[in-house]
Structures are given as structure tokens and as C-alpha cells.
Amino acid sequence: MGRAGGLAFIWNKELDCTLRTESVHHIDVVVKEGEREWRVTGFYGWPTVTDRHLSWELLRLLHGQSDLPWLCISDFNEILYSTEMKGGSRAQWQMNNFQAAADDCVLKDVGWEGYQFTWDNGQAGEANRQSMIDRAMCMGSWVDLFPYAKLIHLTREWSDTHLLS
Template identity: 40%
Template sequence: MDYKLCYNIEATGHSGGIWVLIATSCSATTSEFASHPHAISFTVVEGSKNWVCTAFYAKPRVELRQWVWAHLRELGGQITLPWLVLGDFNEILLSTESRGGRFSLARASQFLEVLNDCNFLDMGAKGLRFTWYRNQPGVMLAKRLDRAVCNVAWQAMIPEAYVENLCRVYSDHCPLLLRLDGSREKNQERPFRFQAAWATHKGFERIVKEAWCRSTPTLANGLQAIRTDAIKFNK
């Protein structure tokens, strides 16, 4: 398959850099929406679907990352279309997204605030649990630094979309593969997965309580009721 380069930001040394390519056979059209030294945002139009995609790279240095967070918040105030952001956020939300090293609750809270301010949902991922690996003396560090997030409008527009964390080859990061059609799962029931973003929504606790109280008082029935209502809540 042939590709053409649409937009790019060159790397600094061995870090950063963003290339946006599109297959020559693709029927979608793109136009640049906004540019930043660490993010490229562009509109995608294909048939009746019209949305914004942001290819993203956050600085590994914490003090410089605030500049990139500010850009996301600024975009959040401008974008009214369905919106998807994917790339290397260089940050984690939960202690379970890290193996080895220290977990910073303060930094995770700042990251969560950014996602909340932009009304983002974490899309989760299939495949590998972590997306970044590095050997340190006596320990292998691993973190989920790369992810895709979207607003509710984007998820409602393409509900079958999901992300796969693929195996890394040359980089210490794993590639992310975003599948829009969910073709692997059209003929089978999708497994239920709890989304961490639900717990940050002020209305989700009520969903859980009402589902639990409505069900026959056994653990299995309670969890099944919560599963059903959580899926409706997610939509």
C-alpha cells in the first residue's frame, strides 16, 4: 500500500517527531486544523463523518509538559466536532499502568484534570498491558505512556472503534493500532471492560448503586446488573 505524507513535525534528536500519512487509496480528505511543536490537529471528512484528529507527543520533562497540556485545553475550547487524540502522553493515570519506578499521584491528578477539562474518555486497549519498556539495573520498567482518548461525540459516531497495543520492534514504545470498524468483533459479543474514566464521572456512583439495589441480592446478579447499566451509561 502506498502512502503520502500530509503533515509532519521533525524529531529533536531521538525524541519527539510526528508524521501523519494517508493511504493513497483512502477516500477520506484531511485539512490542517491547528499546529503546535508537539501536536498536529487535522479534520477528517469521509462520507457523512466529519471529525478532528490530533496526533500528540508530550514532553518527557514534567515542567515542559504543562505547555502541551495548555495546548490541549485551548483546543478543547475551540473544537465542537467529534475529537480523537492519540499518541505518547508520557504520563499515566493509575498505579496499575506502571511496573517498576515510582507512581506520582500529583502528576496523575494533573493528567486526569486535563482529560476532564477536554471531556475525554480513555479508549482503553487490547494486547500488551504497557506501551513503553526500558531496562534499568536490576529491573525492567514498563508503563502505559501511549493511548487514544476521545470525546463522547467521537465515541458515539464510531462506537465499534478500539485500540490495540502492538509489539515493539525498534523503539522502546509499542505502536498503537486504532481500528475504526471493529471488524474482528462484529460476529461475536464484545467482552465487558470497566473504563477507568467512568469512575471520574459524578453520576456513575448512582448508576452502580441503583443497579445493585435493583438486582436479586447475589454477587453474580449484582455484577450483571451493573454491567448492563454501565454499557448504557457509556453510550
């Protein structure tokens, strides 16, 4: 969508990946690695607060479509806790709605490495705002397959995207 938003899914050719569903807000794929089968969703949350409920509705819909171990890598455009924001403030109800959707979908944070904040408004001094709106969340069954996985926050000089290692 111009120079903002959008999703891409790139995979190693040794993986058997099957596209399940897609929209401007998600790409949902089943991955087969030998005997292992799991699901990964690239997710882009609605950027406007008034539409954010649509993000949580889509997340719940996607959750209900499969019992496979699930990883959701995302720009949720929302934070779970006030500690995930530097400068400014966030309404508690916004975080509560995200927390409820994550709980309903049995998703837990994978864990991350690097600089905490993945978004910056680009302003200096007191006007600077940063938050951790990008994250990887998964079901416990996915952690069972990949117990050492973590999200790596890349430095801004290279990209604002992320790698899972």
C-alpha cells in the same frame, strides 16, 4: 527530532483530511468521510516533568478550538493511574494533573488490546520500568461515530507505534 520524538500523520487517500494546526507537540486534523466530520489530533506530551503542565495547557487549548467529535492519539508521557506502571513509582500530583486535563477536555480512554505497557526503559530485572504512556482518548460524540474502535498496542519487534481499528 533526531531518533526520538516527533509526529507523522498518514491517511487513506479516500479520506478528506484538512490540517488545522501543528507544532512539534501536535498535529490537529479535520476528517470528512461522506456526511461524517470529526477531528483527530496526534499529540506528543512534553517528556520532562517540569514542562508537563505545557502538555495539559496545549490539550485544553486544542479542546476549546472545535465542537467536532474528537479523537486524540498520543504519547502523553504520563499515566492516569498507578496501575498503568510496573516498577518504580509516580507522584500522585502528576497523575492528578493529567486526570484533570482529560476531565476538562471531556476525554475518555478508547480502550486497547495487547500488552498493557507501551514504554519500557530497556533495563533488566529490578531496574526495569514499564508504563502505559501511549493511548487514544476521545469525546463521547466520537464514540457515537465509532462505537467499536479500540487501540491496538503493537509488539515491540515491529514498532512502538499504534493502530486504531
